[in-house]
Each structure stands twice: as structure tokens, then as C-alpha cells.
Amino acid sequence: xxxxxxxxxxxxxxxxxxxxxxxxxxxxxxxxxxxxxxxxxxxxxxxxxxxxxxxxxxxxxxxxxxxxxxxxxxxxxxxxxxxxxxxxxxxxxxxxxxxxxxxxxxxxxxxxxx
Amino acid sequence: xxxxxxxxxxxxxxxxxxxxxxxxxxxxxxxxxxxxxxxxxxxxxxxxxxxxxxxxxxxxxxxxxxxxxxxxxxxxxxxxxxxxxxxxxxxxxxxxxxxxxxxxxxxxxxxxx
Numbered sequence: 085x086x087x088x089x090x091x092x093x094x095x096x097x098x099x100x101x102x103x104x105x106x107x108x109x110x111x112x113x114x115x116x117x118x119x120x121x122x123x124x125x126x127x128x129x130x131x132x133x134x135x136x137x138x139x140x141x142x143x144x145x146x147x148x149x150x151x152x153x154x155x156x157x158x159x160x161x162x163x164x165x166x167x168x169x170x171x172x173x174x175x176x177x178x179x180x181x182x183x184x185x186x187x188x189x190x191x192x193x194x195x196x197x198x
Numbered sequence: 199x200x201x202x203x204x205x206x207x208x209x210x211x212x213x214x215x216x217x218x219x220x221x222x223x224x225x226x227x228x229x230x231x232x233x234x235x236x237x238x239x240x241x242x243x244x245x246x247x248x249x250x251x252x253x254x255x256x257x258x259x260x261x262x263x264x265x266x267x268x269x270x271x272x273x274x275x276x277x278x279x280x281x282x283x284x285x286x287x288x289x290x291x292x293x294x295x296x297x298x299x300x301x302x303x304x305x306x307x308x309x310x311x
Contacts, residue, residue: 117299124303125303126202126289126291126300126301126302126303126304127243127289127299127301128301129298129299132298142298143298143300172241174243176243182295183229183230183231183293183294183295183297184231184250186233186245186248187245187299188245189235189242189243189244191240191241191242192241192242
């Protein structure tokens with residue numbers, strides 16, 4: 085049982101390049117999330133998927149797109165990377181998506197945009 | 199808007215001693231949940247403890263306990279018998295039915311041998 089996995093662990097992009105961050109969970113959770121973590125700040129929600137087939141914007145969605153490919157996988161895409169998107173990105177999942185749920189996090193992806 | 203404030207950017211504690219990390223939050227809702235997450239150098243976010251706002255009893259998980267003061271909107275984490283492995287960033291988080299999870303900026307805890 086691997087929990088939540090993310091690929092890649094590290095990535096360096098040039099301004100304007102695109103890339104997709106992959107996330108998968110094997111806990112049969114309904115809900116999945118993408119967060120970013122910047123120095124001196126807590127995690128901020130980018131997008132989430134309450135259940136397979138649905139996605140919604142979080143606190144900081146600009147510059148990102150997401151796809152809930154199936155129940156297991158939730159990807160985050162940067163179409164045209166900007167230096168302001170340099171951050172550590174975390175994927176998380178939770179059983180039901182309710183406010184009482186515990187969220188389980190992946191190990192993170194450190195992204196640098198030059 | 200809901201905000202979570204951790205007023206202590208850094209804290210240190212001697213091994214085997216007790217330390218308390220502070221967290222306050224702002225909300226107009228009555229039903230919500232509070233969490234403490236630990237982030238060690240590996241970056242993995244790990245749930246430490248959670249508290250339901252409707253419960254008056256403070257949550258406890260082994261050496262970790264909270265002091266939940268609903269009227270004061272305060273949710274502090276007490277770590278007893280601190281161990282070297284407790285060294286990490288600690289994040290307080292809030293979630294209600296109508297809002298996404300909101301995190302504080304974190305407190306970096308150092309444990310001195």
C-alpha cells in the first residue's frame with residue numbers, strides 16, 4: 085500500500101514551458117487535492133476533485149489546470165510556467181471529501197521555474 | 199474569510215521536556231474541524247492530531263494533546279516528553295463544510311539533545 089505517490093520529485097523548467105505533475109492514490113479515496121507550499125506560508129489549495137469526474141477551483145487556481153483521470157489519478161498541468169510558480173507541490177487524498185476527513189499527503193514535487 | 203495564524207515561526211525545546219505550539223483561527227462558523235500536521239525534513243505531511251469543534255473534550259494522541267478554546271478560537275498543540283524525532287515544521291489547519299482546508303504558516307520546532 086503506497087498511499088499517495090507523486091512524480092516527478094524534482095523538476096526545473098524554463099519560463100513558458102509546460103509540464104504535468106502526476107498523482108496517484110491506492111486507498112480508494114473519493115477526493116483528491118493539489119496544494120502549493122511557498123516559504124513562510126502554509127499550504128494553499130490550487131484545485132480539488134470531490135469525486136471522479138468533478139473538479140473545482142481552490143484558493144490559487146490561476147495558471148493551472150487539472151484532470152481527474154480516474155478514481156486513482158489526479159494530474160496538475162502548468163501550460164506556460166512562470167517564475168511565480170516556483171514552489172513545492174503536494175497532492176493529497178481523503179476518503180469522502182467531507183470537512184471531517186483526514187487528508188493524506190504525497191511526498192511533494194519541488195518545481196523551479198527559471 | 200477563514201484565516202489560521204501561527205504566531206511562533208520557531209520554537210525550541212530540550213529533549214524530554216514539554217513544549218506548546220500556538221494556533222488561532224478566525225471563523226464565523228460553528229461546525230468545523232481543526233488539525234495539526236507535522237512536516238519533517240522529508241517533506242511528508244503527517245497528521246498529528248485532529249479536533250472536532252462540537253466536542254468539548256480535548257483530543258489526545260499519546261504524547262500529543264491539544265488545548266481547544268472554542269470561544270477564544272485557539273487551538274494549541276502540546277508535545278510532552280519531546281523526542282529528537284519530533285523536530286519538524288508543524289502546521290495548524292482548519293476546515294469547515296463550506297470552506298477548503300486552510301493552513302497556518304507553520305512553526306519550526308527544534309529539539310535539543
